[in-house]
Amino acid sequence: MSISRRKFLGWLGAASLATTLGKSAEAASNKQFGGYPGSMGVLFDNTRCIGCRKCEDGCNKVNELPAPEKPFSDLSLLENHRRTTSKEYTIVNRYDDLGNEEGPHYRKVQCNHCLEPACASACFVRAFSKTEQGAVTYDESVCVGCRYCMIACPFEIPAYEYDKALSPRVMKCTMCYPRISKGLLPGCVEVCPTEALTYGRREDLLWIGRERIRRFPDRYVNHVYGENEMGGTSWLYLSGVPFKDIGMREDLGITPAPSLTSGALGAVPIVAGLWPVLLTGIYAISRRKDRIAENEKQAALNAALAKASAEAETTLSQALQKAAREKEAAIEQAVSKALEEAAKAQERSDSDPEEDIKKPSKENA
Amino acid sequence: MVYSKTDKDFVKMKKGCILLSWTGIVVSVIAVSIFLTAVCGAALVKLPKDTGEARADIITIDSIKIFGKLERSPVNFFHQKHTAALDKKNQSCSACHLSEDNRMSYLYMRLKNTTRQDVMEIYHTGCIACHRETAAAGEKSGPVTCGNCHRDKTTVRSSWQPIGLDKSLHYRHVRANQEKCELCHHQYDEVTQKLFYAKGKEGTCRYCHLDKAREKTISLRSASHLQCIDCHRQKQSKNENAGPITCGGCHDQTEQEHIEKVKVIPRMKMNQPDFVLVKTFNKEIGESNPTPRMDMVPFNHKAHETYNDTCRVCHHADLDACVRCHTVQGSKEGDHVKLEQAMHRLNASQSCMGCHESHQSDPNCAGCHSSFENKRQQDSSACKNCHMVPRALVSGEAGQADQKKIAAATLEYREAVTATYDNEVIPETVMIGTLMNQYEPVKMPHRKMVVAMVDNIKDKKLANYFHHEKGTVCQGCHHNSPATETPPRCANCHGKPFNPKEPFKPGLMAAYHRQCMECHRAMGIEKPVETDCKACHRERG
Numbered sequence A: 001m002s003i004s005r006r007k008f009l010g011w012l013g014a015a016s017l018a019t020t021l022g023k024s025a026e027a028a029s030n031k032q033f034g035g036y037p038g039s040m041g042v043l044f045d046n047t048r049c050i051g052c053r054k055c056e057d058g059c060n061k062v063n064e065l066p067a068p069e070k071p072f073s074d075l076s077l078l079e080n081h082r083r084t085t086s087k088e089y090t091i092v093n094r095y096d097d098l099g100n101e102e103g104p105h106y107r108k109v110q111c112n113h114c115l116e117p118a119c120a121s122a123c124f125v126r127a128f129s130k131t132e133q134g135a136v137t138y139d140e141s142v143c144v145g146c147r148y149c150m151i152a153c154p155f156e157i158p159a160y161e162y163d164k165a166l167s168p169r170v171m172k173c174t175m176c177y178p179r180i181s182k183g184l185l186p187g188c189v190e191v192c193p194t195e196a197l198t199y200g201r202r203e204d205l206l207w208i209g210r211e212r213i214r215r216f217p218d219r220y221v222n223h224v225y226g227e228n229e230m231g232g233t234s235w236l237y238l239s240g241v242p243f244k245d246i247g248m249r250e251d252l253g254i255t256p257a258p259s260l261t262s263g264a265l266g267a268v269p270i271v272a273g274l275w276p277v278l279l280t281g282i283y284a285i286s287r288r289k290d291r292i293a294e295n296e297k298q299a300a301l302n303a304a305l306a307k308a309s310a311e312a313e314t315t316l317s318q319a320l321q322k323a324a325r326e327k328e329a330a331i332e333q334a335v336s337k338a339l340e341e342a343a344k345a346q347e348r349s350d351s352d353p354e355e356d357i358k359k360p361s362k363e364n365a
Numbered sequence B: 001m002v003y004s005k006t007d008k009d010f011v012k013m014k015k016g017c018i019l020l021s022w023t024g025i026v027v028s029v030i031a032v033s034i035f036l037t038a039v040c041g042a043a044l045v046k047l048p049k050d051t052g053e054a055r056a057d058i059i060t061i062d063s064i065k066i067f068g069k070l071e072r073s074p075v076n077f078f079h080q081k082h083t084a085a086l087d088k089k090n091q092s093c094s095a096c097h098l099s100e101d102n103r104m105s106y107l108y109m110r111l112k113n114t115t116r117q118d119v120m121e122i123y124h125t126g127c128i129a130c131h132r133e134t135a136a137a138g139e140k141s142g143p144v145t146c147g148n149c150h151r152d153k154t155t156v157r158s159s160w161q162p163i164g165l166d167k168s169l170h171y172r173h174v175r176a177n178q179e180k181c182e183l184c185h186h187q188y189d190e191v192t193q194k195l196f197y198a199k200g201k202e203g204t205c206r207y208c209h210l211d212k213a214r215e216k217t218i219s220l221r222s223a224s225h226l227q228c229i230d231c232h233r234q235k236q237s238k239n240e241n242a243g244p245i246t247c248g249g250c251h252d253q254t255e256q257e258h259i260e261k262v263k264v265i266p267r268m269k270m271n272q273p274d275f276v277l278v279k280t281f282n283k284e285i286g287e288s289n290p291t292p293r294m295d296m297v298p299f300n301h302k303a304h305e306t307y308n309d310t311c312r313v314c315h316h317a318d319l320d321a322c323v324r325c326h327t328v329q330g331s332k333e334g335d336h337v338k339l340e341q342a343m344h345r346l347n348a349s350q351s352c353m354g355c356h357e358s359h360q361s362d363p364n365c366a367g368c369h370s371s372f373e374n375k376r377q378q379d380s381s382a383c384k385n386c387h388m389v390p391r392a393l394v395s396g397e398a399g400q401a402d403q404k405k406i407a408a409a410t411l412e413y414r415e416a417v418t419a420t421y422d423n424e425v426i427p428e429t430v431m432i433g434t435l436m437n438q439y440e441p442v443k444m445p446h447r448k449m450v451v452a453m454v455d456n457i458k459d460k461k462l463a464n465y466f467h468h469e470k471g472t473v474c475q476g477c478h479h480n481s482p483a484t485e486t487p488p489r490c491a492n493c494h495g496k497p498f499n500p501k502e503p504f505k506p507g508l509m510a511a512y513h514r515q516c517m518e519c520h521r522a523m524g525i526e527k528p529v530e531t532d533c534k535a536c537h538r539e540r541g
Helices: A005-028 A054-062 A075-079 A118-122 A148-152 A177-181 A187-191 A202-215 A257-349 A353-364 B005-045 B063-067 B079-088 B116-136 B167-176 B220-237 B247-251 B253-257 B301-307 B339-344 B352-361 B363-369 B400-413 B446-457 B461-466 B508-523
Strands: A040-045 A091-095 A105-109 A128-130 A136-138 A197-201 A235-238 B058-061 B075-078 B187-189 B194-196 B275-277 B298-300 B430-432 B442-444
Touching: A040 A202, A054 A091, A054 A187, A075 A091, A118 A128, A118 A148, A118 A257, A187 A197, A197 A202, A202 A235, B063 B116, B075 B079, B079 B247, B247 B253, B275 B301, B275 B400, B298 B301, B298 B400, B339 B352, B352 B363, B352 B461, B363 B446, B363 B508
Parallel strands: A040 A235
Antiparallel strands: A040 A197, A091 A105, A128 A136, B058 B075, B187 B194, B275 B298, B430 B442
């Protein structure tokens, strides 16, 4: 009573179809989140950036971060490509070796404030939230320090306070959420001497970006980075050189991080819920089949036994009857023999007593 | 009685095993496929870059491409290696190239591409046989197995550069051939189906010989190799001073730099005009002279000849007047590019404005012009820089000769001097003290900058024509307001940054910084360094 290969594969197929069904249905729909209407953002224009690090300075001051080892006016730090840390929410990197493209090119790095943040989707205590103003904020009071957000972020932005023994936090740019809520500019934007950073409503910034490209098509790469990357980000970028040349990932696609994981995470209830049911079902069915087979066997056995005993009984009774008959016949024979002997003896003596003796023998028969 | 207890257990266990092994197989198949995809992906990304010797003589043999898809990779053939080897053996080009009517075919061992099979055979038998022979003679030889010629990858870099006859090279050919233009120039007679020479109608090869061969016209590549190499070889055989016959001789980047340049090149004798009024109608197709709507444009043909290296820069399809194809209404011959577009289109190198605009990338011009959007200026004074001959003057009967005279007179009369205000009117220094939270006011040497800018362009005729009005030069910085001696202050327009109502107007701080820095950058002025705040601003004590 084993399961056939065909059946097993059939079940497997049905189970895997069930797990993917939810995802493909979503892909076919036009569900898309284009950001909160009127949410704010910042447009970074790489052709205007002069690499002065004033934005780093401004960020440090407004966020009251610890003073750096070297002053912000020291541009030797640009020799190396840095990344954001728990003490530097934003940094500027310089890219020199771009072949035929002239002069140094700069790129400012900070949280991109995704429209659908990967960090928020990875966080199981909901420490991150995308605010309506566009900023992705962090609530240290609920954070458990799992650092899934750091793994989830495709831009490698969140940083951890590894040097803190007690209650370390995940640190990243907040788009100066407290300041923009008050109507002030983000710290970096305010101090930028060339307006390489433009603060405004995201939809306006997209228009400004496209318009700059239209007016100066030779100056820009015809793309506003962040318009669609990872489903769109609140921080947008214009560049005079290919974005990959200034260390920006061009392989991210336009799917928001949460929908990338929602397929897998959505399968968890199915795997956790459906598979046990399915496997138990398979087990139950095979158990039932076993049981039925067992019952059938038992019934057949019983029937066989019953048949055998019935047969034995008949044989016995027949034998008994036969024995009885034989016994009777033997008695009769013996009686008639005795009577004959007696009659013979009577003939020799008297004829009357012959009749008297015949009567009881007839009764016995 | 029938099944013992151990037997039952065994059957169950077996079922479990089958289930488990199937799951295992499925999981491992998925895992392997994911792994393979990742590996393949990584392999595709990590292709090594071509780093090898640079050659100008790489010929990609893919001749049978014209008969259909290639079965193996094309062969990279190094021509110079083979000519050198043949030289050693005292063999000539005819070892590989057949000739017909004293003209050497540039194809290998054939005059025509006949069939796929034939062409393939010619290469395979020819190449392999020669390589075998050479090897048998104990000399260094080429490959004889498939994969050694049909390689998927190459480590050799191409240093091949296209070459054309610039004015200097053309003149050297004219001189060497005693002005016998017919040696190279010809035309095709449709009736007799023969080439003939038409004096005075010489155009560039490219007018007829296009990149790809047409029915009766061979490609530019074939034509130039036939014509050039043939002639060079003949001259060489006569021990005359001749041009190169090797690939690198013409096409190698470094060898091209060594081609002799003639400094003073006499004007080409093509009966071309000195001055003309740009024609707006085509008599040849029966158009009569309509009353012009715009004032006419005088054109200094003679001067423009010196600005460009070949006639093709403007006369891109033939040597006729632009209007023959680019009619006012547009015609099929002119690819429906109208006369207006042919003259004004900005992104075309052949149009007047397209070419003039490209001069703005000169560092002396780019300081101002790189910050302007590339577009037609619509105010009438800009149009009049070119449209300067009153239409009334030429309407009607003005003959060709008269027109040329009018054109010459107008152009001679035109002032080509960059004008600006008198030094006394130009402020010597400007104090920028609007951003004083951290720094002392900036003292800008205003007059020195103006003088330097004007000085930079004073020898540029084109620039001088377009900056002849006082105040035009000032508008590089004092933009978006009329040219005047007393332009508004920067702060009159630039104020608070990031005003959603004026998203393209920078705030005052950015306006100052960008105006200075972007101009300096475009002009190639390295000092002061952009990030050196103290170079311009003195810190407040």
